[in-house]
Amino acid sequence: MEKKIRILIGKPGLDGHDRGAKVIAAALRDAGFEVIYTGLHQLSESIVEAAIQEDVDIIGLSILSGAHMTIFPKILDLLKQKNAEHIIVIGGGIIPEEDIKKLLKMGVKRIFTPGAPTNEIVYYIKSIIH
Amino acid sequence: MSKDNWKEKFSKLKERDINFSNLSKIKINPLYTPDDNKDFDYEKDLSYPGEYPFTRGVYPNMYRGRLWTMRQFSGFGTPKDTNNRYKYLLKHGQTGLSVAFDFPTLYGKDSDDPMSLGEVGKCGVAIDTLRDMEILFDGIPLEKISTSMTINPPAAMLLAMYIVVGEKQGVPKEVLTGTIQNDMLKEYQAQKTWIYPPEPSMRIITDILEYCSENVPKWNTISISGYHIREAGSTALQELAFTLANGFTYVDYGINKGLPVDTFAPRLSFFFNSHLDFFEEIAKYRAARRIWAKLMKDKYHAQDPKSYLVRFHTQTAGCSLTAQQPENNIIRTAFQGLAAVLGGTQSLHTNSMDETYALPTEKAVKIALRTQQLIAYETGVPNTIDPLGGSYYVEALTDELEKLTYEYFDKIETLGGVVPAIEKGFFQREISRSAYEYQKALEKKEKYHVGVNIFEEKENVEIELLKIPEEVEIDQNKSLKNVKQERNNSKVKSTLIHLRNAAENGENLMPRILDCVREYATLGEMCGTLKEVFGIYKEPIIF
Numbered sequence: 001m002e003k004k005i006r007i008l009i010g011k012p013g014l015d016g017h018d019r020g021a022k023v024i025a026a027a028l029r030d031a032g033f034e035v036i037y038t039g040l041h042q043l044s045e046s047i048v049e050a051a052i053q054e055d056v057d058i059i060g061l062s063i064l065s066g067a068h069m070t071i072f073p074k075i076l077d078l079l080k081q082k083n084a085e086h087i088i089v090i091g092g093g094i095i096p097e098e099d100i101k102k103l104l105k106m107g108v109k110r111i112f113t114p115g116a117p118t119n120e121i122v123y124y125i126k127s128i129i130h
Numbered sequence: 131m132s133k134d135n136w137k138e139k140f141s142k143l144k145e146r147d148i149n150f151s152n153l154s155k156i157k158i159n160p161l162y163t164p165d166d167n168k169d170f171d172y173e174k175d176l177s178y179p180g181e182y183p184f185t186r187g188v189y190p191n192m193y194r195g196r197l198w199t200m201r202q203f204s205g206f207g208t209p210k211d212t213n214n215r216y217k218y219l220l221k222h223g224q225t226g227l228s229v230a231f232d233f234p235t236l237y238g239k240d241s242d243d244p245m246s247l248g249e250v251g252k253c254g255v256a257i258d259t260l261r262d263m264e265i266l267f268d269g270i271p272l273e274k275i276s277t278s279m280t281i282n283p284p285a286a287m288l289l290a291m292y293i294v295v296g297e298k299q300g301v302p303k304e305v306l307t308g309t310i311q312n313d314m315l316k317e318y319q320a321q322k323t324w325i326y327p328p329e330p331s332m333r334i335i336t337d338i339l340e341y342c343s344e345n346v347p348k349w350n351t352i353s354i355s356g357y358h359i360r361e362a363g364s365t366a367l368q369e370l371a372f373t374l375a376n377g378f379t380y381v382d383y384g385i386n387k388g389l390p391v392d393t394f395a396p397r398l399s400f401f402f403n404s405h406l407d408f409f410e411e412i413a414k415y416r417a418a419r420r421i422w423a424k425l426m427k428d429k430y431h432a433q434d435p436k437s438y439l440v441r442f443h444t445q446t447a448g449c450s451l452t453a454q455q456p457e458n459n460i461i462r463t464a465f466q467g468l469a470a471v472l473g474g475t476q477s478l479h480t481n482s483m484d485e486t487y488a489l490p491t492e493k494a495v496k497i498a499l500r501t502q503q504l505i506a507y508e509t510g511v512p513n514t515i516d517p518l519g520g521s522y523y524v525e526a527l528t529d530e531l532e533k534l535t536y537e538y539f540d541k542i543e544t545l546g547g548v549v550p551a552i553e554k555g556f557f558q559r560e561i562s563r564s565a566y567e568y569q570k571a572l573e574k575k576e577k578y579h580v581g582v583n584i585f586e587e588k589e590n591v592e593i594e595l596l597k598i599p600e601e602v603e604i605d606q607n608k609s610l611k612n613v614k615q616e617r618n619n620s621k622v623k624s625t626l627i628h629l630r631n632a633a634e635n636g637e638n639l640m641p642r643i644l645d646c647v648r649e650y651a652t653l654g655e656m657c658g659t660l661k662e663v664f665g666i667y668k669e670p671i672i673f
Contacts, residue, residue, distance in 0.1 A: 070248025
């Protein structure tokens, strides 16, 4: 049997919009993923800590607060510091195209925006992990 | 021609192969007739606008007297940036203000708090002290403009700052008009901005009810909000039922504090969403008015007819906007705005087309405001009151939503009431489930969203977007530092100690908070002081 993909869904910062994160978490769970959801209001440090402890393959960050240009680089940086760069980072939220380009350059693997179907996200993650 | 005859003809004709139901999953019949309103009693079920049970509207004259207030929710960057946007909106015919605060402010944190990193001025305007509020309302006469503030755990502090800004402009608090959201129950259920656990939060809220009924009598003390419940994924029915259940819970707590119901209930106001299903939304507003009036009269024995009124603000559904073909959002929002007006809203915010990308640009927000002005000045819709009253369909739907709402009330009652149901995760689970079911319905194409799962296009979206410069955080922290240097720090300290004591001994917190505000205590200092006494809330994780 194929090993289950382990993903951590994180809500960093003060952003309380958790509809998207929860819908994605439920969809990934139903698609057979091992889903760890951090809950709200997490510091970047604790997200990275949890990702390493839980030995996840991938982190999905949900940011709708406009803080994406601060938080994504911070998470990438912390992963580097902890020698955990093998953990892939993807994200979703209210993020303008211009910023997406910059984030991809920094090393975020993919950003999904409102309207992305959950099956596309499932398919995408499977395709990059296996 | 008989109904049977029509039925027979109808059954022989083809029907489109879709699920004819609304977003609350109520099955929609192909036709409504007097048979669907069999027990209908005009005087009892509808009556006249401004008359019990207020189904047709809360005022006798509705929009024949005065149009709804056009109130665009707005705030970003520094207080100066937002002050400029307010002046722009007022210049273009907006008739009330609505403040959007940034996340640190919403959580009662200062701009220099470690958790605020990257969030300052992003989702709204940053407010740390009275100084920021002075700048925010500079040149805006508070005796003429009503202001709504979307603020919850630190609502008491922001109201206090507003009162003091009024004092400094020479406007006594007795004449100030506006609203604080101050609805913590829906925070635990849906919007998720909290500091303290539910019980101390309810205590602060009842302190505000008491203080305002004596001192700021024209202020709306709670805006009981379905908006965020809906945005978090609920159906229209859940929005209606949970919002009203929350409202009655505030009434219970007010009464338990010893406040006579008619001293505070007239200042409770409501805030609803306007989503995609046009008639469902209209029926929702009508049902809300009738249910609230009935229970306030029969269960709470309020005597003042003002206690029976659901006066409400509406915002079109942010969650219905699409990143794809964003210009379509203008039309989507126009339909939703129209539903709100046909439902008898007292004020309206119409979303801008670019809000799945960022906060709106000046151009986008102007189009959104113009959309309301088109409804008001071109369509003729406001010329008569409750034009859909008596529609077989709308009346049947209103009845159905009312009936189903009472079923939810019973369910909540068996869980011990709203607060215990929050602690058990009931609302959170209901809302998450609806959100997920809706997403699945879209993916299975049982429901359509234009541009998302039907009429999709490969496109490069090119629209102008608002950018919040990174310097905002630096500037805001600089100005906070200056305030801390200029103020009398020993006075700040002593007012904070008095606040702490009041929190411990149960005395009304408002006068103490006003003292802190006058000394330029920061939001973080005041909320931090209360946190030491009240503790913090941890939510059960449910998905």
